[in-house]
Amino acid sequence: MEGTLEHLRKLAAEKGFDELENVWMGAAESPRDVGERLDAFLDIAEVILSQERETGRTGALLELLVASLSEATPPRVRLRYQGLLVRCFPANKEHRAAFAELFEGLHPLASAERAFYEASGYPSGANPAAALARLERLLRFREGAYVFHRSGWGIGRVTAVDPFLKQVKVDLEHKRDHRIAIEAVDS
Numbered sequence: 001m002e003g004t005l006e007h008l009r010k011l012a013a014e015k016g017f018d019e020l021e022n023v024w025m026g027a028a029e030s031p032r033d034v035g036e037r038l039d040a041f042l043d044i045a046e047v048i049l050s051q052e053r054e055t056g057r058t059g060a061l062l063e064l065l066v067a068s069l070s071e072a073t074p075p076r077v078r079l080r081y082q083g084l085l086v087r088c089f090p091a092n093k094e095h096r097a098a099f100a101e102l103f104e105g106l107h108p109l110a111s112a113e114r115a116f117y118e119a120s121g122y123p124s125g126a127n128p129a130a131a132l133a134r135l136e137r138l139l140r141f142r143e144g145a146y147v148f149h150r151s152g153w154g155i156g157r158v159t160a161v162d163p164f165l166k167q168v169k170v171d172l173e174h175k176r177d178h179r180i181a182i183e184a185v186d187s
Helices: 001-015 016-030 031-036 037-054 053-062 075-088 093-106 112-120 128-141
Strands: 146-149 154-162 165-173 175-181
Touching: 001 016, 001 031, 001 037, 016 031, 016 053, 016 075, 031 037, 031 093, 031 175, 037 075, 075 093, 075 128, 093 112, 093 128, 112 128, 146 165, 154 175
Parallel strands: none
Antiparallel strands: 146 154, 154 165, 165 175
């Protein structure tokens, strides 16, 4: 399987998508082997999405992997898989609902991740792909992340995320304990 993955990575880098489809379909015929390396397949799918921007093709390849999911698949990998399907098929309500269910099941209400999720607009927004992209940006502001404040307060570190007040607390070079609303933190 490692040889197949290397070949897929090479084809994705070279944009050899027709051959990549054939190799991917052949690999998908061994769901157990793919399931053990699902994260690597998802990495390749992300490369295809970033280079080709042909979501239909990438989505079809991802759907071939559904048989590779099992009870042993870590929830984080399932969530990533479902998120990629949402990016490929934003109008598909089943994919959207499955992502929401997985995300909400992994992150309790009083967590930073859940506050970012709510702020992204994913639960109620009309454009799930855009909301998912915003969620990915917001998740970079977890505790411990380093940030840059454009208006002159310099570089800082996120020291806390308050899910109740919906704020991120940052210690900046020129301003300590600065609080930023989660809604505005990625601007």
